[in-house]
Amino acid sequence: MIFYFSGTGNTRWAAEKMAEATAERLFFIPNELPTSCHYELEVGERIGFCFPVHGWQPPHIVREFLKKITFSTPSSDIREHYCYVLITCGDSAGETIEMCNSDLAPKNISIDFAISLIMPESYVCLPFMYTDKPQREEEKIAQASKDLDTAINIVCSRKRTTFLVKKGPLPWTFSHVIGAYFNAKMITDKKFRVDPDMCISCGKCVKVCPTGDIRLAEGVPEWKHNDSCTNCLACYHHCPRHAINYGRITRKRGQYYFGHRTTTSGE
Structure with missing residues (x-):
C-alpha cells in the first residue's frame, strides 16, 4: 500500500506511477487522517510513503499521520514488509528522511529505501523563492522521470539500504533549526x-x-x-x-502545478 500527500501535483504524479508499476493500493493521507488509520497488510505487501518536503521537513499533516498509523500483518514481524519513502522537493531535503524514520520507529518500522525527486519549485512566499523558468521546469521533470524509473525498479526488486536523497549542505541545521522555525511559525492560511x-x-x-x-x-x-x-x-x-x-509577496510571482503547460483542467 502507498500513502501519499500532494498539493500542486508533483508527488501525486510520482505516487500514481509507483502504484501503477507495483499494483499496490493508493491512499490519500488527508482522506485517511480522520479515520482510525489502521490497515491490514497482505502477505508480502510493501509500505510506501510519498510526500513533498516542506521547509526541509515532512509536512505536518504527514507527521501527524505517521504517528497515528498502525498495521495488522499476517507476519509475526512487520519488519518483513518492505518500506520505502519517496519525497519531492525543489532542491534539497535536509534530514526529512531521518525525521520520517524517527516517526516510524515506535511502529517498529524502518525505511529500506528512500529517494528524493527534484521537481519544479512551487513555494513562492519568501523574497528569494520563485517558480522555475520553463526550460528549468522541463529539465527537472525530465530528470525526475528518470529518477522515478530508478525508484520503481528498486522498489519492485525490494533492494534494501539504498538511499538516493539529496540532503544538501548543513542538513541538520536546515531541518531542525530553520525548518523547525518555518513549520512552527510560517505555516498558516491567515495571509x-x-x-x-x-x-x-x-x-x-x-x-x-x-x-x-x-x-x-x-x-x-x-x-x-x-x-x-x-x-x-x-x-x-x-x-x-x-x-x-x-500577502503582497506573490502578486508578481509565477504559478505552477504539475501538468499546467499541457492541461487547463487542473487537478
Missing part, C-alpha cells in the same frame, strides 16, 4: 488574500485544496483557519486569474 475584482467564483481553489480548508462565501473563497493548511499553495497556483495571493 491568503483574494482580489474580488479578479475572482470569477470558479471554485477551483476549493476543489484543489488537499485539506478542505477553503469554502466559497458569496462566491468568494475564504479560508477556515482550522490549522489544517499546509501552505502547499495549490489554491494560489491553480487560480486561473491569479486572484489569490499570499
Whole structure:
C-alpha cells in the first residue's frame, strides 16, 4: 500500500506511477487522517510513503499521520514488509528522511529505501523563492522521470539500504533549526488574500485544496483557519486569474502545478 500527500501535483504524479508499476493500493493521507488509520497488510505487501518536503521537513499533516498509523500483518514481524519513502522537493531535503524514520520507529518500522525527486519549485512566499523558468521546469521533470524509473525498479526488486536523497549542505541545521522555525511559525492560511475584482467564483481553489480548508462565501473563497493548511499553495497556483495571493509577496510571482503547460483542467 502507498500513502501519499500532494498539493500542486508533483508527488501525486510520482505516487500514481509507483502504484501503477507495483499494483499496490493508493491512499490519500488527508482522506485517511480522520479515520482510525489502521490497515491490514497482505502477505508480502510493501509500505510506501510519498510526500513533498516542506521547509526541509515532512509536512505536518504527514507527521501527524505517521504517528497515528498502525498495521495488522499476517507476519509475526512487520519488519518483513518492505518500506520505502519517496519525497519531492525543489532542491534539497535536509534530514526529512531521518525525521520520517524517527516517526516510524515506535511502529517498529524502518525505511529500506528512500529517494528524493527534484521537481519544479512551487513555494513562492519568501523574497528569494520563485517558480522555475520553463526550460528549468522541463529539465527537472525530465530528470525526475528518470529518477522515478530508478525508484520503481528498486522498489519492485525490494533492494534494501539504498538511499538516493539529496540532503544538501548543513542538513541538520536546515531541518531542525530553520525548518523547525518555518513549520512552527510560517505555516498558516491567515495571509491568503483574494482580489474580488479578479475572482470569477470558479471554485477551483476549493476543489484543489488537499485539506478542505477553503469554502466559497458569496462566491468568494475564504479560508477556515482550522490549522489544517499546509501552505502547499495549490489554491494560489491553480487560480486561473491569479486572484489569490499570499500577502503582497506573490502578486508578481509565477504559478505552477504539475501538468499546467499541457492541461487547463487542473487537478
